[in-house]
Amino acid sequence: MSELHPLDGGFMELEDTDRHISLGIGATAIMAGPAPNRSEFVEWLRERIDRVERLRERVRSSRWDLTAPVWEADPHFDLAHHIRWTALPEPNDESTLCEVIAAELAERLDRDHPLWQCVVVEHLAGDRWALIVKAHHAMVDGISGITLFERLCEPVDDDPVPVAAPKTRVPGAGRFDLAAKVVRLPVTAPRFAMAMARGLVPVVYAAVAASGSSSLNGPIGRQRRYVVGRASLAEVREIGAAFSASVNDVALAAITSAYRALLVRRGEDPAVERLRVLIPVSVRPSTADYVMDNRVSAIIPHLPVEVRDPVERLTAVHARVTHHRARGEAEAERSMLAVAESLPYAVVAWAFRLAGHFPQRSVAALATNVPGPRRQLTLNRRPVLEILPCIPIAMRLRTTIAILSYQERLVFGITGDYDTTPDIDLLAEGIESAISELLALARGRREDRPVDPVG
Incomplete structure (x- = not known):
């Protein structure tokens, strides 16, 4: 397991304060040619997500928020939870695609499962199709989000992708961490206040x-x-x-x-x-x-x-x-x-x-x-146009x-x-x-x- 950093957890807290918002961020890739069939796409995506462990993990919060939420393996992971299929109505142009994107931005991700989703959009004018990839802001920012999308695309070579090790913890360590933070609170709290007063005014x-x-x-x-x-x-x-x-x-x-x-x-x-x-x-x-x-x-x-x-x-x-x-x-x-x-x-x-x-x-x-x-990126052997x-x-x-x-x-x-x-x-x-x-x-x-x- 690995802990969410304060800013990662903060985005989940912000979402909880307002029922009108969804803090999913994403990218819509537009590809040339016809969309793949469902079985082909599922098999391709299954192979790609094996390279990104976080895509199989969900968030588990502690009671009363005493310790930071953690990423843990979803014991019931099912790829079908994360794939949706839709087709554009006439006139199949960019404005109708934008309507679909807007609807996806309004929908919250299901916290009972890993916080991401793919939506295949068929019948885009000009012999094209689109893929909307969305992840919660607790999981990615702009740069890590676009690198996640790149990792879903075909690699340019067979070199392994360098990944820094996340901050992990062993079972039961949260209680000791909490006790240590409480003991240090008389020191850390004034430092926190000073940092805010000095630079954040x-x-x-x-x-x-x-x-x-x-x-x-x-x-x-x-x-x-x-x-x-x-x-x-x-x-x-x-x-x-x-x-x-x-x-x-x-x-x-x-x-x-x-x-x-x-x-x-x-x-x-x-x-x-x-x-x-x-x-x-x-x-x-x-x-x-x-x-x-x-x-x-x-x-x-x-x-x-x-x-x-x-x-x-x-x-x-x-x-x-x-x-x-x-x-x-x-x-x-x-x-x-x-x-x-x-x-x-x-x-x-x-x-x-x-x-x-x-x-x-x-x-x-x-x-x-x-x-x-x-x-130039390629996704499921299709060139990414935009x-x-x-x-x-x-x-x-x-x-x-x-x-x-x-x-x-x-x-x-x-x-x-x-x-x-x-x-x-x-x-x-x-x-x-x-x-x-x-x-x-x-x-x-x-x-x-x-x-x-x-x-």
Whole structure:
């Protein structure tokens, strides 16, 4: 058995605080050709999951949360629990696929079994089919989730996949661990408080500070919407090179432009509304790429929706993200989670439950960028044409955006609350329009530069 880390268990606690949310994250792979038949797919998947022990394990919690939940082998593991089959109705296009993805994001995973599921989607237009792979956020973050998907694909060689050993415990060790943590509590509790006071004050203030009544923040229902925006990774790099910005800066600037357009369309003034966005930051070392857990921290900057000029907006995004990273917010959160490892789990669980019940009104969106595979993947001997990232909404955030690169494509997977984001298409359109505008400006700037004389 291995224990869940505080953040892993925290996602389960957050889900328990709100019956309207499901904290499954996933990826939808679009494949060329006809879908495999059921028996072929089951046999293929059975062979693949033998390489990932966690896919046969379920979560077992302790009574009264005295010790951390643990992953344990499911004694009644049945692959059939984790496979579903569906087919798209007419017109079999991307919009109908997005409806299926949205419905899957709304469904909670069954905690009596390992926390993952595969959905085969047949009859996608263009002689294609899709596979939705979903796992609970307690099991994976963005990076470990995409590496899990890669491990389900065919390997490029026969080399074994390096996997770091998880933190394990022997039966009965939990009682001794709990006693040791209680004994150390007079020391660890002040350290926990000091870590929060020293480094997390800006982050905590961002979550509780008074903010405008933006339509982006508020109660959410059970149903979801999902749309996709796309960009050429080469073109995004070209924009970054022209304006001394990173790929992430350009993506965030495009998202900022899209939210600005959305607010204007809703009759809200971007000059008045302050859009604070939660940006997860990976703290996962390269040696832990294949470890299935969460290794993330976060920063919470304001996106400059008030800025009209697209280049000035990009510059402001770069400056604000750089400022928040330099301030050490992400490292402070990482330190707090490290200290939380030494606290009794009941204390950690209580903290996450409190956060889940707290009606935060300052943060209005979440945007996460995950570097995906650069090589062509194949799944059950079918080429993977595209991967669409799928993430949940929670904590009054009515929209979230996942950015995933695959080969030379950048995909923006946008999840929204069904009742309060009927105009979610505007975000996808706004992102694509903003990147096209920045690309034209970048190329115009290059053409306007004087040519150096030769000789």
